[in-house]
Amino acid sequence: MTATETPVAIVGLGKIAVDQHVPSIAASPAFRLGAVISRHASMKGVPCYSSLGDMLAKEPDIPAVALCVPPQVRFDLAHEALSKGRNVLLEKPPGASLSEVEALSDLAKSNGCVLFATWHSRFAKGVPRAKEWLANREIGKVMITWREDVRHWHPGQQWIWQPGGLGVFDPGINALSILTEILPAPVQMTAAELEFPENRDTPIAARLSMRGSGKLAVEADFDWRQTGPQTWNIEVETDRGLLRLTGGGAHLEIDSRDVTDAEALQSEYDGIYGRFADLLREGRSEVDVSPLRHVADALMLGKRLVAAPFND
Numbered sequence: 001m002t003a004t005e006t007p008v009a010i011v012g013l014g015k016i017a018v019d020q021h022v023p024s025i026a027a028s029p030a031f032r033l034g035a036v037i038s039r040h041a042s043m044k045g046v047p048c049y050s051s052l053g054d055m056l057a058k059e060p061d062i063p064a065v066a067l068c069v070p071p072q073v074r075f076d077l078a079h080e081a082l083s084k085g086r087n088v089l090l091e092k093p094p095g096a097s098l099s100e101v102e103a104l105s106d107l108a109k110s111n112g113c114v115l116f117a118t119w120h121s122r123f124a125k126g127v128p129r130a131k132e133w134l135a136n137r138e139i140g141k142v143m144i145t146w147r148e149d150v151r152h153w154h155p156g157q158q159w160i161w162q163p164g165g166l167g168v169f170d171p172g173i174n175a176l177s178i179l180t181e182i183l184p185a186p187v188q189m190t191a192a193e194l195e196f197p198e199n200r201d202t203p204i205a206a207r208l209s210m211r212g213s214g215k216l217a218v219e220a221d222f223d224w225r226q227t228g229p230q231t232w233n234i235e236v237e238t239d240r241g242l243l244r245l246t247g248g249g250a251h252l253e254i255d256s257r258d259v260t261d262a263e264a265l266q267s268e269y270d271g272i273y274g275r276f277a278d279l280l281r282e283g284r285s286e287v288d289v290s291p292l293r294h295v296a297d298a299l300m301l302g303k304r305l306v307a308a309p310f311n312d
């Protein structure tokens with residue numbers, strides 16, 4: 001630990017906190033883990049609290065909080081931390097609705113706090129170079145295929161099936177966060193089909209159509225029922241070549257040649273904490289709701305289809 005490391009408290013010791021946030025904070029030269037807030041779990045060597053309010057009252061020197069809880073319970077926690085003048089990092093998606101994220105953004109501004117709505121897939125190795133390569137090209141068709149096995153990636157998680165949990169858009173929004181990052185101009189949703197298991201409140205599959213300027217057309221296929229090899233690919237046809245991001249953005253091919261940046265950070269979450277350190281230093285928030293807006297549009301426009309019941 002050094003005097004320059006900013007203590008950050010993690011709220012919610014679930015899968016993503018344990019798999020990614022704790023190791024990235026430990027690896028970061030800018031942060032150290034100052035406290036954890038968990039309803040059930042604790043961590044050796046770190047002050048543990050069962051409520052955020054308790055931590056905020058007893059740890060005035062922890063200026064930053066990382067919220068790793070499900071989206072449905074994030075707003076109240078973020079509001080509480082920002083109201084007490086703490087800087088807040090939000091896991092994706094930044095909230096369960098657009099209006100609550102906008103309210104948090106306004107609160108951060110009026111209280112002079114930093115709010116960072118993270119999109120971890122934007123820190124995948126292939127994404128920055130893909131963005132750079134597409135900047136001056138005419139883009140035609142974009143095909144997104146995001147198919148994974150929900151039983152493998154979300155074992156026993158109930159919140160993903162409850163209202164606000166987004167269902168297949170929980171991973172699908174990662175693809176949308178890459179799309180909105182790499183395209184030089186916005187696209188608009190034109191149609192969607194959503195498959196809801198008859199016993200669940202969120203979709204297990206979705207097919208989306210979007211359009212942009214000129215010939216730009218985006219098709220997306222999200223499915224949580226894929227067993228065997230998993231697919232997280234984005235293909236972009238342009239006037240001067242074909243770009244393919246695979247492995248959720250980790251690999252970049254242009255005209256079938258691997259051009260992944262070998263120097264790029266291995267861990268998306270190391271990138272997130274690097275950016276958070278920059279934002280804190282600059283006193284600047286970063287809140288881009290465009291991926292969440294596309295999900296909201298899909299849920300507004302989408303034709304609802306009933307699928308077979310899903311049981312864990």
Ligand code: NAP
Nearest residue numbers: 012013014015016038039040068069070071073091092093
């Ligand atoms: P998770 O394993 O279910 O963990 C969420 C944690 O939040 C729980 O362990 C719990 O921690 C806390 N929590 C507080 N209120 C809760 C409530 N009402 N219901 C359930 N948990 C509650 O979920 P996760 O996979 O870590 O996902 C959390 C967020 O990270 C989601 O927004 C997700 O989209 C995002 N994310 C997940 C992944 C992934 O691979 N899993 C990847 C990237 C981003 P305590 O028991 O400690 O209070």
